[in-house]
Amino acid sequence: MPASPSTARAINDRLALRLLQQQGPLTAGQLKQLTGLSRPTVADLVERLTAAGLITVVGEAGEQRRGPNARLYGIVADRAHLAALDVRTGGVFVLVSDLVGRVLAEASVPIGGDTGTGPAVEQAVATVERTAKEAGADRLHTVGIGAPGLVDPATGDLRDSGGLPAWHRSLAAALQERLSGARVTVENETNLAALAEQREGAARDRDTFVLLWLGHGVGAAVVLDGTLRRGASGGTGEIGFLPVPGTTSLPSAGDCDGGFHSLAGAAAIGALAAECGLPVPAAMDGPGAAVVLRAAVAELAGQQSGSAAGPAGEPGTPRAGEEGAAGAAPLAAARPAGRFLHALADRIALGAASVVAVLDPGCVVLGGEAGQAGGAVLAGLVQDRLRRMSPLLTEVRASTLGGAAVLRGALLTARDRAQEELFARP
Template sequence: MPASPSTARAINDRLALRLLQRQGPLTAGQLKQLTGLSRPTVADLVERLTAAGLIAVVGEAGAQRRGPNARLYGIVADRAHLAALDVRTESVSVVVSDLLGGVLVEASAPIGGEAGTGPAVEQAVALVERAVKEAGVERLHTVGIGAPGLIDPATGELRPTTGLPAWHRRLVDALQERLPHTRVSVENETNLAAVAEQREGAARGRDTFVLLWLGQGTGAAVVLDGALRRGASGGTGEIGFLPVPGTGGLPSATDCAGGFHSLVGAAAVRDLAAACGVAGRDTTLGAEQLVRYAVRTVTGAGPAGPARRDGTAADDGAAGAAGRFLDALADRVALGVASAVALLDPGCVVLGGEVGRAGGWTLAARVAERIGRMTPLPTEVRASALGGAAVLRGALLTARDRAQDELFGRRER
C-alpha cells in the first residue's frame, strides 16, 4: 500500500534532516543526489523545513558559485537546547549543548549527601540552573541523566537501591518540577557509557559487544545486534553481584560484597596494589591513579624505567611490583569477562570506567591473553577510548536523539 502524501512528506523530511545532521550543511542539489528525490520534491521539503525553523541558509558552496543553487542549508542548532548529567555518589557533572550537541557550558560540583537529601538535591539542581544561565539558554528541551542503579523498564524511573544515596531518585523529580516544560529522563550510567563508546569510542563499528565498567562501582552494559539490552527488571549487566572464586563469600540480594565487585571495585583495586607493593607507602592514591602509575612503570614511561622480564633481581623493584599488580588485576577482571563471553559470545569486550581507561591497552592485552586461554570463543578485548567521560557523553547523545526525534517529527503535514 503506497504511503499517503503526508506520510511521504514526513519520511522525506526526516531523511533530509538526518543527512544534514550527519554530514553537515548541504545544498539542495546535494540533498537531491543523496536522497534520490526529484528536484521539485527537494525544493518543497527545503521550504517546509525552513518555515518550521529547523533549517536555514548557513552559507554558499564554492567561491565561484552564486545564487539559489549554491545555498548551503544546515540544521538550526539553537532551535532547542539540551542538558546532560552524570550523577555520582558524591558529585554531579553537567553539560549544556545546542540541538546538534555543540557544548556550550560544562560544570561539576561535589554534592554533600551528609547534609541530608533535601540540601543535596538543591545543590545539584542549583548547579544545573547556573550552567543553563551561563550558557544563555532560556529553556531546555531535554535533559538526559546518567546514574548508578537500576532503571525500572516499565516506568523509566530510577529504582531505590541499597548503598546509593536517596537524593539520586529525588533529583530526577526535582528537575522535572523546576523544569516543567522540559523532558527529563534517566538511564543507567553503564548503559550510557556503552552508547558513547559505540558511537564515538572503542566500540565503533560493533553491533554486538559488552562494556565492562571498572570504577568506583562495577557494572556491565550489553549491546546485542545493535540494541541495548536492559532485561526483565532493568538489571542486565549487574555483574558486581556475579559469584566468583576468591572473595571468601557470596553476594546477597542487598549487597554485592562477595561478588565480582569485591575483586575489581575501587577499594579492592587499592588493596591489591598495596599487597603488591605498588606506590610504596602512598595511601592517598585512588584506584585509577594506582593503575595508571603501574602502567607507566611497566611500559617505561614512569620513574622506574623499563620493566625487566628476564627474571633478574630488577623484578623486585618498582617495575616488578607494578607488573605483578597488573597481572593480578587482569586475573580478576578476566573472571568477569569470561563469564560474559560464555553467556553472550559478544566477540568484543570494552574495559570502561576510570580504571579501565587507566589500564589502557596494557591491561586489555593482559586480559585478552587470559581470555584466550579460558574460552574457545574468539573475543577481542579493547581499552575504553572515553573512560569516565563516557557517561556524560552518552547522556548528551541520548538527549540529543530524543530531542531531534521529537522536533523532526512535529511538523505540519
C-alpha cells in the same frame, strides 16, 4: 498501496533531517544525491523545513565562481537546549548543549555523604539551572541523567539500591518540577557509557559488544545486534553481584560485597596495588584507580624498555642472565607494576569470562576511568587470559572515552529524543 502525498512529504523531511543530523550541513545538491529525490522535491522540502524553523542557511560551499555559491543548510542549533547529568555518589557533573550537541556550558558540584536528601537535591538542581543560564538557555527541552543503580524499565524511575544516596532517586522528580516543560529521563550510567562508546568511542565498528565498567564500582552494559539490552527488571549487567572465586563471602540482594565488585572495584584495585608495593592515592574512587593504573602501565613500559637494553643502553642488547627482549616481559611481570597488572587482569578476566560464556559478544570494552587508564596493556592481558579460559574468540579493547562516556551518553540520548520529537512534526 502508495503513500499519500502528506505521508511522502513527512518521510522525505525526516530523511533529510536525519542526514543533516548525522553528516552536518549539506547543500541542496548533496541532499539530492544522498536521498535520491528529484531536484524539485528537494527544493520543496528545504523550503518547508526552513519555514518550520528546523533548518537554516549556515554557510556556502564550493570555490568562488561566476554566480552564487551553493548554500549550506544545517539544523537550527538553538531551536532547543539540552542538559546532560552524570550523577555520582559524591556529586554531579552537568553540561548544557544546543540541538546539534555543541557544548555551551559545563559545571560540577560535590555533594558530601552527610548531606541530607533535600539540600543535596537543591544543590544539584541549582547547578543545572545555573549552567543553563550560563549557556544562554531560557528553557531546557530535554534532560538526560546517567546514574548508578537499576532503572525500572516500566516506569523509568531509579530503583532503591543499597549503598547509593537517597537523593539520587529524588533528583529526576525535582528537575521535572523546577524545569517547566522539560522532558527528564534517567538511564543507568553503564548503559549510557556503552552508547557513547558505540557512537563515538572504542566500539564504533561493533553492533554486538559488552562494556565492562571499571570505576568506583563495576558494571556491564550489553549491546546485541545494535540494541541495548536492559533485562526484565532493568538489571542486565549488574555484574558487581556476580559470585566469583577469590572473595571471602557471597553477595546479597542489598550488598555486592563478596561479588565481582570486591575484586575489581576501585577500593579493590587500590588494595591490590598496595599489596604489590605500589603507591596508592588517599581517595580510591574511579579517578583514584585511574591514577594507580596509569602509573603502573608507565612503569611497566619503562621496565620492559630498560630490560631489553644492554650496559651501553643499546636497544635489543641483552643484560646478563636475560635472553634479550624476549626476557623483558617475564622480568617486568615479576616487579611490582607487572605483578599488579597481571593480578588485576586475572581478576577482570573472571568477570569477563562469565559474560563471554553466556553472550559470546566477540568484543569486550574495558570502560570507565580504570579501563581507559589501563589502555592497551591491561586490555591485552585480559584478552590473553580470556583466550586461555574460553573457546569463544573475544577481542578486548580499552575505552577511548573513560569516565566521560556517561556524560556523553546522556547528551547523545537527550539529543536523539529531542530531535525525534521536533523532527516528527516539521
